[in-house]
Amino acid sequence: MVRMKKHRRDEWIHRAQTVLKEKFGHDQFRCGQQEIILDVLEGKDVFAMLPTGGGKSLCYQIPGYLLNGTVLIVSPLLSLMEDQVNALRSIGETNVRALNGLIHPHERSRVLAHLSELRFLFISPEMLRGSTIRAALAKITISLFVIDEAHCVSQWGHDFRPDYLHLAEIRTQFGHPPCLAVTATADERVREDIVRSLELHHVSQTLMSVDRANIALVVQRVATNDEKVDHLCHLLENTRLPGIIYCASRDWTERLADYVRRKLGLRVAYYHGGMDPVDRRKIQNQFLDSQLDLLCCTNAFGMGINKPDIRLIVHFHFPATMNAYLQEIGRASRDGKPGLAVVYYAKQDEQYPEGFIDGNFPDDEILHRSLSELDQGLLTIGNKEQFVSSLLERGVSESAARFIYEKVQNKPIHCTYLSIFDQCKAVINKRKAIQLQDLSVMRNYLTSTNCRRAFYLKVYHEHQPAQKPHNCCDRCGIEFSDFRQTESTNKNDTERHGQILDWKKRLQIIFKEGERADAPIRNKRV
Amino acid sequence: MYCDALVLYLIHQFRGDRTISGIYHLLKGKKSSQSVQDSYLFHVKPFFHSCDDLDRHSFQTLVERLNVCGWIQSAGSEQMHFILSTEGERQLTRFDLNKLIPDGLCNTDQVNDEGNFWLKLQLSVQTISALQYHQSAFLPITRQPSVTESVRKRIMKASLNRDQLASQLHHELHQLLLPIPLTEADLFAAQLTGFRMTGLTTSQIADSTGKDPYECRILFKSALRRIMKEVAEHKATYPFIAGLMKQTASTLSLTAGETFHLLKEGLSLQQVAKRRNLSVSTIEDHLVEITLKERNFNSSDFLSHELEQQIVETANQLNTRQLKSIKNQLHDEISYLQIRLALAKNTVQKGSLLIGENEETSKR
Numbered sequence: 001m002v003r004m005k006k007h008r009r010d011e012w013i014h015r016a017q018t019v020l021k022e023k024f025g026h027d028q029f030r031c032g033q034q035e036i037i038l039d040v041l042e043g044k045d046v047f048a049m050l051p052t053g054g055g056k057s058l059c060y061q062i063p064g065y066l067l068n069g070t071v072l073i074v075s076p077l078l079s080l081m082e083d084q085v086n087a088l089r090s091i092g093e094t095n096v097r098a099l100n101g102l103i104h105p106h107e108r109s110r111v112l113a114h115l116s117e118l119r120f121l122f123i124s125p126e127m128l129r130g131s132t133i134r135a136a137l138a139k140i141t142i143s144l145f146v147i148d149e150a151h152c153v154s155q156w157g158h159d160f161r162p163d164y165l166h167l168a169e170i171r172t173q174f175g176h177p178p179c180l181a182v183t184a185t186a187d188e189r190v191r192e193d194i195v196r197s198l199e200l201h202h203v204s205q206t207l208m209s210v211d212r213a214n215i216a217l218v219v220q221r222v223a224t225n226d227e228k229v230d231h232l233c234h235l236l237e238n239t240r241l242p243g244i245i246y247c248a249s250r251d252w253t254e255r256l257a258d259y260v261r262r263k264l265g266l267r268v269a270y271y272h273g274g275m276d277p278v279d280r281r282k283i284q285n286q287f288l289d290s291q292l293d294l295l296c297c298t299n300a301f302g303m304g305i306n307k308p309d310i311r312l313i314v315h316f317h318f319p320a321t322m323n324a325y326l327q328e329i330g331r332a333s334r335d336g337k338p339g340l341a342v343v344y345y346a347k348q349d350e351q352y353p354e355g356f357i358d359g360n361f362p363d364d365e366i367l368h369r370s371l372s373e374l375d376q377g378l379l380t381i382g383n384k385e386q387f388v389s390s391l392l393e394r395g396v397s398e399s400a401a402r403f404i405y406e407k408v409q410n411k412p413i414h415c416t417y418l419s420i421f422d423q424c425k426a427v428i429n430k431r432k433a434i435q436l437q438d439l440s441v442m443r444n445y446l447t448s449t450n451c452r453r454a455f456y457l458k459v460y461h462e463h464q465p466a467q468k469p470h471n472c473c474d475r476c477g478i479e480f481s482d483f484r485q486t487e488s489t490n491k492n493d494t495e496r497h498g499q500i501l502d503w504k505k506r507l508q509i510i511f512k513e514g515e516r517a518d519a520p521i522r523n524k525r526v
Numbered sequence: 527m528y529c530d531a532l533v534l535y536l537i538h539q540f541r542g543d544r545t546i547s548g549i550y551h552l553l554k555g556k557k558s559s560q561s562v563q564d565s566y567l568f569h570v571k572p573f574f575h576s577c578d579d580l581d582r583h584s585f586q587t588l589v590e591r592l593n594v595c596g597w598i599q600s601a602g603s604e605q606m607h608f609i610l611s612t613e614g615e616r617q618l619t620r621f622d623l624n625k626l627i628p629d630g631l632c633n634t635d636q637v638n639d640e641g642n643f644w645l646k647l648q649l650s651v652q653t654i655s656a657l658q659y660h661q662s663a664f665l666p667i668t669r670q671p672s673v674t675e676s677v678r679k680r681i682m683k684a685s686l687n688r689d690q691l692a693s694q695l696h697h698e699l700h701q702l703l704l705p706i707p708l709t710e711a712d713l714f715a716a717q718l719t720g721f722r723m724t725g726l727t728t729s730q731i732a733d734s735t736g737k738d739p740y741e742c743r744i745l746f747k748s749a750l751r752r753i754m755k756e757v758a759e760h761k762a763t764y765p766f767i768a769g770l771m772k773q774t775a776s777t778l779s780l781t782a783g784e785t786f787h788l789l790k791e792g793l794s795l796q797q798v799a800k801r802r803n804l805s806v807s808t809i810e811d812h813l814v815e816i817t818l819k820e821r822n823f824n825s826s827d828f829l830s831h832e833l834e835q836q837i838v839e840t841a842n843q844l845n846t847r848q849l850k851s852i853k854n855q856l857h858d859e860i861s862y863l864q865i866r867l868a869l870a871k872n873t874v875q876k877g878s879l880l881i882g883e884n885e886e887t888s889k890r
């Protein structure tokens with residue numbers, strides 16, 4: 001019996017490796033992937049924690065080619081979903097679709113009409129609450145129920161999604177297919193929540209280290225902004241790119257981009273949430289296509305970005321949580337080559353994260369006014385977008401508006417809106433306390449006198465690896481020359497054709513066509 | 527700088543009758559609101575929706591700078607209402623107004639469709655380029671479902687293979703760009719995205735050409751409007767691109783068009799509001815838009831001839847288009863709606879009646 005089991009496992013390994021090679025062009029699984037995939041193939045419920053950039057998509061992509069039926073992936077972020085669909089399309093997979101709030105009704109009907117032919121279906125948790133869609137999904141064979149960003153199920157997590165709470169029940173409705181819950185970071189509390197809330201009994205857990213050994217960590221203390229900018233310019237001139245510079249405000253992204261372009265002549269752009277959506281997409285695509293050396297951005301950039309050769313991540317201002325920090329530096333060097341992460345720390349920067357935390361929640365006055373207006377009928381809930389946008393017009397921040405929505409939606413029927421004021425306050429205080437606690441961990445990281453890597457591993461209750469990487473951190477000492485650019489890597493002219501401004505030439509390249517004969521000019525045109 | 531002249535010109539035209547936000551909304555092309563009407567009222571129609579990607583912050587910075595330079599000043603006691611200072615007037619005269627308003631900008635017939643058309647065109651170009659280079663996946667320039675859906679339909683309908691598609695669209699674009707000024711053509715094409723060649727944003731174009739971003743936006747809009755006009759007039763010459771344009775000729779916004787339809791059926795303003803689940807003031811906005819744009823619309827149900835005369839006379843006497851000032855001068859029964867209708871009707875019919883001095887400035 002045991003031998004037969006072993007035999008079957010060996011066969012799965014063999015088949016998984018074949019798919020890995022033929023479909024994805026890799027020779028070997030990365031650390032942890034093989035165990036997770038085997039557990040999935042054997043029909044177990046699996047909880048997997050893989051660091052950002054650790055290759056978690058592969059854990060459901062490979063089973064998609066070996067199991068009968070459709071792999072259903074619940075994913076909370078539209079940009080992430082889009083990137084995942086794209087990744088599969090680019091390896092030639094045509095049976096992959098997404099259902100989310102941005103889909104045209106026609107596309108939705110097309111998807112629903114061909115559900116059973118799909119190998120992969122990505123879906124947002126909001127969509128899963130619709131009864132038509134659920135009924136259609138209940139009719140097909142779901143080979144694997146994947147819950148991406150599983151930490152969203154936990155109230156302790158940094159982005160709790162109420163819609164995630166229904167996933168266990170929905171899974172039952174689909175005939176209880178095996179479940180794979182994945183996340184990049186979750187501490188013990190969050191992990192317990194995930195397993196309990198998703199009802200993963202006898203779950204097989206694979207927890208990979210949050211550590212990315214190929215990324216060297218540097219904290220640079222500075223006194224003033226001028227000093228910071230000087231340091232940064234020196235760094236950029238001597239370090240391999242492409243790189244990302246995270247800033248705390250929109251204004252800073254624009255100022256830095258402008259300054260660096262003028263001073264160093266690098267191809268640099270800025271990116272933030274206040275930009276026109278098409279411009280945002282253009283900048284993102286330019287960065288992915290290596291038309292840019294450097295991107296100055298707010299934390300609005302990066303979700304769903306899969307560029308394996310980013311060599312430098314700079315935090316011009318430090319983020320509010322260790323979690324966010326690891327996620328952002330985790331975008332460096334996903335190809336496994338050496339990468340560098342530098343965070344600047346000036347005492348006066350502390351205003352930013354504290355401000356963010358306050359901005360995440362409505363203050364007493366706004367909360368009170370919104371609840372009263374709801375009672376008086378001056379404000380109506382409608383759907384989420386309408387509600388949020390009417391609060392935005394009243395000057396409430398977006399995350400504060402979403403918080404209010406989440407609360408008022410669950411108000412008991414028989415009481416007034418104002419009656420939940422105290423309860424809201426209590427939740428705000430609780431969540432704020434968590435966030436302030438996270439912030440103090442981040443601050444301790446920046447001021448720590450010991451190894452940076454040892455510090456964050458301890459935060460995640462992990463043991464230190466037996467051997468430190470060659471370039472570990474500024475405390476352990478690193479060789480900056482290992483990250484120096486060589487002439488051929490930066491400022492490479494062949495990648496510059498995105499900049500072509502001559503319209504005839506540009507059109508020729510876009511359409512892959514030769515020169516066009518100029519037809520006679522219409523003379524009536526003015 | 528171009529942007530200085532642009533904002534000085536607009537402040538001059540608005541004469542302190544609106545807050546500075548009025549100008550911002552005009553440039554952004556805010557729909558179904560005061561802005562549409564203002565663009566007629568103050569004779570700045572070409573600028574409506576001319577800088578639709580403008581962000582408020584950068585606009586405010588610009589206005590503050592003009593204020594610091596002493597080129598603009600507060601109009602009376604009202605906050606955020608500005609007029610030009612003497613020095614501002616002088617600055618404006620130094621600028622060639624022909625350069626301020628490129629010819630193409632005045633083709634405003636399709637202004638309601640231009641945003642959508644441009645998205646569809648960019649996405650078509652990107653998609654066809656990706657097909658041509660055998661790129662199986664790409665990140666589309668927009669995810670707006672209505673845009674992706676109609677581009678998809680357009681490409682299917684063409685029933686051409688990838689080479690033919692590329693050749694057709696290339697040919698049409700080439701023909702369209704050839705006769706327009708070179709700067710505009712370059713600016714237009716630089717924003718187009720193809721395989722491994724992502725289009726530039728206006729602010730990037732501004733950086734690499736040394737122009738200011740406002741000028742880039744305006745020159746681009748001029749190019750876009752020339753192209754749309756040409757395509758609308760010669761649909762058969764540009765079959766692929768013509769298929770991306772809205773078919774109806776009306777310049778009414780979609781929502782005002784719907785209101786117009788219901789009014790013609792004989793519904794009252796209140797009934798239309800109720801039926802459409804919109805506020806009466808929104809429907810009133812539509813009514814003003816309809817009065818401005820639909821020549822054969824009869825507004826006598828809402829405004830008698832005598833009343834109209836009275837309002838127009840008062841407006842001329844006071845030399846203002848500020849509704850409040852006009853209303854204060856007249857008796858209380860006259861509603862704001864009636865004043866707006868009267869002003870709207872008279873900008874259309876008697877063009878110069880209300881403008882006088884503005885006309886002269888623009889001829890300078």
Ligand SMILES: [Zn+2]
Nearest residue numbers: 451472473476
């Ligand atoms: Zn270390």
